[in-house]
Amino acid sequence: MLQRPAKRWDRRAPSQSRGLYLLCWFLGTILVAFLVVPLIALALSQSGQSLASVARMGDVRDAIALSLEGAFLSAAIAALMGVPLAYGLARTTFPGKSVVAALVDLPLAVPHTVAGIALLMVLGRQGVLGAPLQALVGLKFWGTLAGIVAAMLFVSAPYTVNAARMGFEAVDPRLEKIARTLGLGPWRTFARITLPLARRSIMTGVTLTYARSISEFGAVVILAYYPMTAPVKIYELFLRFGLDQAAGASVLLLAVSLALFLILRTLSRGTPRRENR
Amino acid sequence: MNLAIRLALGTCGILVSASMAVFGAQAAEPTVLTIFAAGTLAVPFKEVSAIFEKQNPNVTVQAQFGGSVMMAKKITDLHQDADLLAVADYNVIPKYMFGHPPHAAWYAGFARNAITFVYTDKSKYAGEINAQNWYKILARKGVEIGRSNPDTDPSGYQTVQMLSLAEKFYGDAGLEQRVLANAPLTNMRDTETSLISALQLGQIDYLAIYRSDALQHHLKFIDLPGKINLSDPAQAAYYQQGIVHTKNGDLAGKPIVYAVTMVNGSTNAGVAEKYVALLLGPQGQAVMKNNGFGEFNPAFAVHVEAMPAGLKKLVEPWPAS
Numbered sequence: 001m002l003q004r005p006a007k008r009w010d011r012r013a014p015s016q017s018r019g020l021y022l023l024c025w026f027l028g029t030i031l032v033a034f035l036v037v038p039l040i041a042l043a044l045s046q047s048g049q050s051l052a053s054v055a056r057m058g059d060v061r062d063a064i065a066l067s068l069e070g071a072f073l074s075a076a077i078a079a080l081m082g083v084p085l086a087y088g089l090a091r092t093t094f095p096g097k098s099v100v101a102a103l104v105d106l107p108l109a110v111p112h113t114v115a116g117i118a119l120l121m122v123l124g125r126q127g128v129l130g131a132p133l134q135a136l137v138g139l140k141f142w143g144t145l146a147g148i149v150a151a152m153l154f155v156s157a158p159y160t161v162n163a164a165r166m167g168f169e170a171v172d173p174r175l176e177k178i179a180r181t182l183g184l185g186p187w188r189t190f191a192r193i194t195l196p197l198a199r200r201s202i203m204t205g206v207t208l209t210y211a212r213s214i215s216e217f218g219a220v221v222i223l224a225y226y227p228m229t230a231p232v233k234i235y236e237l238f239l240r241f242g243l244d245q246a247a248g249a250s251v252l253l254l255a256v257s258l259a260l261f262l263i264l265r266t267l268s269r270g271t272p273r274r275e276n277r
Numbered sequence: 278m279n280l281a282i283r284l285a286l287g288t289c290g291i292l293v294s295a296s297m298a299v300f301g302a303q304a305a306e307p308t309v310l311t312i313f314a315a316g317t318l319a320v321p322f323k324e325v326s327a328i329f330e331k332q333n334p335n336v337t338v339q340a341q342f343g344g345s346v347m348m349a350k351k352i353t354d355l356h357q358d359a360d361l362l363a364v365a366d367y368n369v370i371p372k373y374m375f376g377h378p379p380h381a382a383w384y385a386g387f388a389r390n391a392i393t394f395v396y397t398d399k400s401k402y403a404g405e406i407n408a409q410n411w412y413k414i415l416a417r418k419g420v421e422i423g424r425s426n427p428d429t430d431p432s433g434y435q436t437v438q439m440l441s442l443a444e445k446f447y448g449d450a451g452l453e454q455r456v457l458a459n460a461p462l463t464n465m466r467d468t469e470t471s472l473i474s475a476l477q478l479g480q481i482d483y484l485a486i487y488r489s490d491a492l493q494h495h496l497k498f499i500d501l502p503g504k505i506n507l508s509d510p511a512q513a514a515y516y517q518q519g520i521v522h523t524k525n526g527d528l529a530g531k532p533i534v535y536a537v538t539m540v541n542g543s544t545n546a547g548v549a550e551k552y553v554a555l556l557l558g559p560q561g562q563a564v565m566k567n568n569g570f571g572e573f574n575p576a577f578a579v580h581v582e583a584m585p586a587g588l589k590k591l592v593e594p595w596p597a598s
Contacts, residue, residue, distance in 0.1 A: 117474050117478075120474065120475060120478055120480060121478055124475070124478050124479065124480040125421075125479060125480050126399075126478065126479035126480070127478070142463055142475075142480055143461075143462070143463020143464070144463075221466070221471075222471070222474070222475075224463070225426075225462075225463075225465055225466045225467065226461075226462035226463050226465060227462075235467065236426070236428070236429060236467065238347075238350070239344060239346055239347055239350070239429035239430075239467060240428055240429055240524065240525065242350060242353075242354045243350075243354045243355065
C-alpha cells in the first residue's frame with residue numbers, strides 16, 4: 001500500500017558520483033573525529049579501577065539515576081504536548097503562526113541561567129504559578145524533581161517540536177486524503193498513516209530532547225542544586241576532589257547515555273508497524 | 278621583476294617583521310595580565326584594574342571570577358595560565374598552591390570581610406529582625422534561609438562556623454541546629470551569590486553572605502557582633518572554637534582574610550608585581566574599603582622571604598595565632 005520514501009532509491013551510488021562520496025566521507029570523518037576524540041580522551045584518562053570506585057559511590061549513582069529519570073519525564077512531556085503542537089503547525093494555517101513557531105525556538109537562544117531565573121520567577125514560592133500550585137496541590141519546584149523536569153523541558157522541548165513538525169510536513173497530505181476517502185476517520189488516519197510516517201522524525205526529536213535534558217546544568221542548578229542531577233554532581237565532585245573524580249563520573253554518565261542512545265536509535269530505526277513490501 | 282629582487286624583498290619583509298616582533302612587542306602588543314579571583318572580588322577588582330590600566334596603558338587586565346577553590350584548581354588541575362590568584366580564604370593558597378610542584382611561594386592578606394545575613398522587605402519578619410534577636414527570628418518556623426555549600430565553598434563553612442560561635446556567644450544551646458533547620462539542602466548552592474536572585478524573587482527570606490556583597494548589591498543586612506562574624510584577625514583564637522563538620526573533615530573558624538599570590542611560571546611577573554603593589558597600597562585599599570571590605574593596613578604576608586623585593590616593604594610577617 002505505502003512505500004516509504006527511502007526505498008525509492010537504490011542505496012548504492014552510481015559510479016560517477018564516487019568523487020562526491022569521497023569528499024563527503026573525508027569532511028564527515030573530520031567532524032566525527034572532532035566530536036569523538038575529546039570524549040575518547042576523557043574515557044581513556046580513567047583507569048578501570050577509578051571508574052569502579054566512582055561507580056561504587058552511592059551519590060554518583062543516585063545523581064545519574066535522577067538525571068535519567070528527569071530527562072525521561074521531560075522527553076515524555078515534550079512528546080505528549082510537542083507532537084500535537086508540531087502537527088498543528090505543520091497542517092494548519094492561522095494568523096501569527098510564524099510567531100508561534102519562533103516562540104517555540106526562543107528557549108534555544110536564552111542563556112540557561114536566565115532560563116532558570118525566569119522559571120523561578122514563575123514557578124517559585126511567590127511566582128504566579130508556583131504560589132497557587134504549592135497552595136492547592138503542594139507541588140513545589142524549588143529543590144524537587146518537578147523543578148528539575150521544568151528546567152530540562154524548557155531548554156529541550158523545541159527539539160521535539162521542530163523535528164516532529166518537519167516529519168509531519170514531509171508526509172504527503174494526499175496520503176491522508178486517500179485514507180479518508182477509503183473510509184478511515186480523522187483520528188485513525190492520524191494514528192495509522194501520519195504518525196507512523198513521521199515516526200522517525202519524532203523519535204529523533206524526542207531523543208534530542210532526552211539528550212539535551214540529561215546534559216542541562218545552568219537552568220537546573222537555579223531551581224535545584226539538591227537533589228543533585230549528574231551534571232551538578234560532576235561539578236561538585238570537581239570542586240571537592242578535582243579532575244579525576246569528576247572525569248570518572250563523567251565517563252560513567254557518558255557510558256550510560258551512549259547505551260541509551262543506541263537503544264533509542266535502534267528503536268526509531270526499527271520496522272514500522274505495518275510495512276508492506 | 279626578476280626572482281632575485283623578489284627574494285630580496287621577501288627577505289627584507291621577514292627581517293622587518295621579525296625585528297618588530299622582537300623589539301616592538303612591548304610597545305605595540307598589549308601585555309595581558311590574567312587574574313583568577315574569588316567571586317566576591319569581582320566589583321573591587323574591576324575598579325583596581327581600571328586604575329591599573331590607566332597607570333599602565335600597555336597592559337590589559339583580564340580577570341576571571343569564581344569560587345576560590347575552583348579558581349585555584351583551574352591553575353593546579355586544569356593547568357590554565359594565570360599571573361595572579363586572589364582568594365576569599367587565605368588557607369586556600371597554602372592548601373592548593375603550595376603542593377608539588379608548587380604553584381606559588383607566598384601569600385599576602387589584603388582585605389577582610391564578615392559573614393552576615395541579607396534580606397529584603399518581602400522577607401518574613403523583615404520588620405522585626407535586628408542585630409540582637411536575629412538568631413531567634415531565623416529559627417522561627419517557615420523562615421527559608423539560603424547558604425553556600427560548606428563542602429566546596431569558604432562562605433559555606435564560614436556560615437556554619439559563625440553559627441557555632443553564636444551558640445557560644447549567646448549561651449543558647451541548639452542555636453546552630455535550629456537556624457540550620459531552616460537552611461535545608463534545597464536552599465544551598467555552590468556559591469551563595471547565585472542565590473541572590475532567589476532572595477529577590479522571595480523564594481528564600483534570608484541569605485548568608487559576605488558583608489561586601491550585601492553592600493555592593495544594596496541589600497539590607499544584619500550587623501553581627503565582631504566576636505562571631507569572623508571579621509577581626511585579633512579574635513583569631515576565639516574564632517577557633519567555631520567548628521564545622523564537612524565532607525573534607527572538621528574545620529575551625531578563622532578570620533576571613535582575602536589573600537593574593539603571584540603564580541609561579543607567570544610570564545608577566547613584573548606586571549603582576551606592580552598590580553599586587555597597587556592592591557596592597559593606599560589606592561587599592563581605598564577601593565576595597567569603598568566596596569564594604571575591611572582594610573588590611575599594613576598587609577600581612579606568609580613567606581615574606583619568597584616575595585619580590587619591591588613587595589616586601591609593603592607587608593609585615595603574618596602574626597602567629
